[in-house]
Amino acid sequence: MQLILESLFNGVAIGSVLLIAALGLAIVFGLMGVINLAHGELMMLGAYSTYVTQLVFKTPLLQPFYNCYVIVSLIVAFLVAGIVGILLERSIIRRLYGNPLETLLATWGVSLILQQFVRSVPLAYASGFIITILIGLILPLIIPKKVHHHSRAYVVKAGVWGISVLFGLLSANWLATSISRIGRASARNVDVTAPMWMRGGFDFLGITFPVTRLVIIIITIISVFSVTWFLNQSVWGMRIRAVTQNREMSECLGIATNKVDVLTFGIGSGLAGVAGVAVSLLGSVGPNVGGSYIVGCFMVVVLGGVGNLLGTIIASFSIGIMTDLIGAGRLISIWPDMPTPLASTVDFFATTSMARVLIFALIVVFLQFRPSGLFPQKGRMVEN
Amino acid sequence: MGNNFKNKRLFTLLIWIVIIATIIAAPSLLPSFRLNLLGRYLSLAIVALGVDLIWGFTGLLSLGQGIFFALGGYCAAMFLQLNSAAGFPNGIPEFFGLYGVQNLPFFWEPFKSPIFTLLAIWLIPSLVAGILGFLVFRNRIKGVYFSILTQAALLVFFNFFNGQQRLINGTNGLKTDVTKLFGQMVGSDSMQSIFFWITSLLVILAWFFTRWVVSDRFGKILIGIRDDEPRVRFTGYNTTLFKTIVFSIAGGLAGVSGALYTVQSGIVSPQFMTVPFSIEMVIWVAVGGRGTLLGAILGAVMINYAKSLVSEVLPASWMFIQGGLFILVVTCLPEGILGWLQGNGPRNLLARLGLTRPITTYPSLKEKDKDEVIL
């Protein structure tokens, strides 16, 4: 019993990382038909945001609040990844709608640039850049509408961006001087240290559950619920679904499809940032951290079926549980008197990387019976 | 139309003259290190030809060609290792000793034969590609799904080869430069120049082969599959079979390419199966011009040469350049360099600069009957 419970918990823990990482990807793919190969790098940005936030909370001013930096970093990571995602959508992906393969290649290019970016640009200045854009995007929302329609609106616009750049530079400078560690470019991996309350374990029924894992599970649950709520209950969620089903018709009905695209992509990317927070709590953070998760996410999307949140959830947890069962060799401990040939096979696959091999094979077998994943889209329009 | 066609021919011929002149002149002009690099990049041109077949013509974007590339390389390396293992304990390659392996794993046995190896270099990758392709295509998995699955398959193969020290030396890979062939070191200059010639010859042969494949109806059907697969099916063709065959051909080409690359770079390792390398192959074709075959060769050689030159001077900037290339070629230059040159690209550029009149109609339509409606 204990063994099964422990195995289940581990599986759910692995699965929830997969799920939070795949969630954004699945949304963007399901709603926009875009496979974003830079998703892993957006996660990486989220992870680095956590790192920077953590360092900021170590400065004397914010030291007393150090314990809650994780919560703040969730918001920061969401914003950072979301903004980069929006920039990406506006500048590149927008031109490639309807060409999924081209989008794939272009986003790969973006991922290379982002990787090299965090290697070559000091984090302080990267943060300054993000702050600039953030202020530049938010300020116009505060300014009264009247000003926008004034004949000299461009002056206001220039002013807004001037202020943003100024703020960006100031904050970059401040970060660079007060936290010398991020004042220089570095390709080395960095470590996010969890606050006191997240270390250690939580005992229940004689099993110790690491608190970090629990926190990640909670983050995942909250994200999934808010996304579901947003898509199904909010006005913009409804618009997003409308555009997904029929772009032309939505346009005719007065939905700003441009805004919907930006919003969808921004949310998908923002979720990658949140996933980055989770990832940073699990291990060290480097420019390549996203790449190690991305293929797992793809498997989740393929297994779950396009555009189906439930499929994504089930797929993540089943892959997670299987990874744990196979990879940690838990099958043998659950069933110790396994016949020898079977036991040696199980033993052969009992490493994380070999477990991946087996799971991929299983997924390919599964796809022979259910080519469109767990929850395929149905109807007569599917093939066209 | 006829005129255009002739121009295209002339253009192809011109490029071939340049390529062949480079190949002939290179051994006497380039130092052996550079010559070796050129040889390696030429071998990459063969895998690029395969990528062009499946992506440029058939519309299948495989991100897993590294699997077949590496398989070809491993076949060659296993033979070379066995061929020079006589002096080592148990008469098996040295690395086995590190893991305490006494007997040769069974699948190494056939690689004692050079003839088997020569066949295996292209047959094994094409067989693996055929099986993998069939399993995917028969379920009508296509588009990005296919790309994702090939990428996942790549990672799986990487994990497998990376983790199996006792079978295939795991992450260290198999070295070939210190092995012997015909009593000579494979890494020696004289052997390397022989490999350069073999590679050059095979690039040309591979081009003729792929061109033959696409020249007649088979090639037109591939294009048909790319543009409207259901239509081809309703015309009576088994598209699954066509796709499986062409994927398998591309796999075989990748295998040959990998073997040639291995003997010239001196080692084969799971690094051949990393995700970035396989995606790079696609970008060589994209930059050169997809669906042109010749563009694949040009793209592979030029980009890799540029990569080595830039990396020597400014190591950090190559990633930026490469990333930019991906974005640029997809958004601004979808036909690639060759497609741009062969099409109306230069003319449009001149027109934009104000040097010549822009094209207002399709030149090929001009001699049409006047009473027929165009566009």
Next chain:
Amino acid sequence: MRNPLLELRQISMCFEGFLALNDLNLSLQPGELRAVIGPNGAGKTTFLDVITGKIQPTSGEVIFKGKSLLGIKEHRIARLGIGRKFQSPRIFQKLTVYENLTIAVSKPKRPWATLVNKLTESQRNQIDHLISIINLQSCVNIEAGLLSHGQKQWLEIAMLVGQDPDLLLVDEPVAGLTDEESELTADLLKSLSGDHTVLVIDHDMEFIRRLDSKVTVLHQGHVLCEGSMKDIQHNPKVIDVYLGQQDDEVEK
């Protein structure tokens, strides 16, 4: 009465609770020309999908030349002698007119044959013949994507004929054509019947009238009635179905 070439027996097709075809029965004699009409959503295209194997019906049986077509893959059905023209012209845009036709005409359709065999003399003649029928002699080497809409429709019909099927399924061949073009299309289809069996689906009553053939009216996935154009026009059930939408067209 001879054995029918194609017979649909009690076909039903259900898409997640939506009954697209409901107990559909239809049979075609060899050499017959048949028009199928029906309001939007009557299941016209769905029933072509069922015949060509694109979808499997929920229940019922499709018999072609005495054999069941159920469970047979699309390309095999095509090889058995059923050719299909799609609603919007689906030709290979990036191939030339000639190449489009070679794909249609080429036989056998196995990969190896398309790689090694050259087109035979008779196949080349057939292509030339088809090109002259559709009057595209001057566009032989032009990318098909550059043709006008009407030319594309014809090219697809020519490809269909080039496949040399026993049964031609033609879905809305005159959509977007000028009156003159659709008259020519009607004549072309009429001339094809006899040697081939032709089933035409369209909305255009003028065109159907010109085909001068037996007409089947589909309504809500069910055959409402069959008969000559005249009978159909005076059938109260048909008038009822069309009333309010295409009433005047039927009455004309």
